Amino acid sequence: MELRAAREAAEMSLSRMAQRTHFAKSYLSMVETGKRPVPDDVVTAYEQVLGVPLSEGPCDPVRLAHEWLVSDSPVAVHTRSGRRVGGSLASALEARVVELRHLDDVVSSNELLPAITKELAEAQGLLRTASYSDAVGRRLFTLVGELSQLAGWVASDAGQYADAQRFYISGVRAADEARNRVLGAQLLSSLSYQMANIGDPNGAALLARTAVRGAEGATPVVRALFLERVAWASAKSKDPDGTWRALDAVDEAFERRGGDEPEWVYWLNRDEIDVMAARCMIELDRPRDAEPLLSSALANYPPDHAREVTLYLTWLAESHARAGDLDAARDVIERARRYADAMPSARTENRLAAVAGML
Known part of the structure; x- marks a missing residue:
């Protein structure tokens, strides 16, 4: 993907491209020369201005989510030959949960939630009807707890708050059966996050x-x-x-x-911590302190994680708006809308509406 070559082939100056795309000339120069990552919104802007495709289509995550819905799960495969299950099924399900969790990074909640709820229902049915050792049972109850947390998180992102709470509470019961207090705390902590966001x-x-x-x-x-x-x-x-x-x-x-850390905290890094600190600063009327933290985190964020990029851009826009720089806020919110189109979410819609109301 050669942005500079495509621009020069169209005989367009960098200054003109900056005017047409509403990105800063200095920023586009760094992107074109490899000094900054190449975000999807910049590629999209170049494609719209130049009228040519500049990127190869990635693996379609929505198609992948649909394949989960129609394919046989490990539960179905392992129980065809009998109701006694062992460690191999638990291992297959553990791998399955990890894959679903990472799909949440790139698949919209409305597309992914049916796959997760299908998997959760089958795992819960297995616990009710199959026989297994105590050790395998603990692993299976842990998996149900983890699937319940994921289902709650994705349902909340889709705006299905009552369903999300139901998933979280049922997951706490599964974690209790597994004697896994840390997982139970994760489910309650996730529920607290939803409660803080909805009132x-x-x-x-x-x-x-x-x-x-x-x-x-x-x-x-x-x-x-x-x-x-x-x-x-x-x-x-x-x-x-x-x-x-x-x-x-x-x-x-x-x-x-x-x-060693549980796999379900794979995503928490320094940038994520800075984003949360910035969000708290904005909430407590310190928007100027928040802006550099958000800008730095966004510069490092994977552009294919469109939902999170959208959310973090809305916080950056809010930091500008609360600091009185409405032009900068409008520019950022337009970038956020382009990302939001790629991965719809009730959370992003609510955030975009909230910040737009400030402008």
Whole structure:
């Protein structure tokens, strides 16, 4: 994908391209010369201006999600020969959950949720009807808890909040059967995040703190994740002291990382932590402090993770709007809309509407 070559072949100057695409000339120069990553929105803008395709179509994640719906799951395959199941089925399901979890990065919630709920229903049915050893049973209940958390997360992203809460609560019961307190805390912490976002920040803060206290044996990155949700609920509750304490504890926990972590925290890194800190700053009326954190994180973010890029761009736009720079906010929100078109989400729609209302 040669942006510069395509532009020069069309006999268009970099200055003119910057005017037509509304990106800064200096930024486009760095993208063209490889000094910055090549985001999808820049490629799309070049294609629209030049009228030529510049990228090869990636593997269609929606098609992949549909294949999950029609293909046989490990449960169906392993139980055709009898109702006694063993470690091989648990291993197959563990791999399956990991793949579904990573699909959530690139597949819209409306497309992915049916695949997850199908998998969850089959796993729950297996627990009710099959026979297995205690060790295998614990693994299967853990998998049901993890699938329930994923189903809750994706349902919440789709705006199906009551269903999400039901998934989270049923997952807590499965985690309890598996004697996995950390997973149970993850489910409660995830529910607290939804509560903070849809209107009960005080209840969310209490639930998030309860999850932290109950997560005995949590690894450093898991503890950092739970504390992030305490910070967000505290910020939504307009509790600055509680927010800064929680964010300090996030940094302290994350700095102790290094050992084995559950796969479900694969996504939590320094950039994600900075994004959450920035969001809390905006919520507590410190937008200028938030802008550099968001800009830095977005520069490193994979452009194919369109939902998260959209969300983080909306926070960047809000930081500009609250700081009084409405032109910058409008430019950023237009970038966010282009990403949102690639991966629809109730969360992104709500955020785009909220920031547009400020402009």
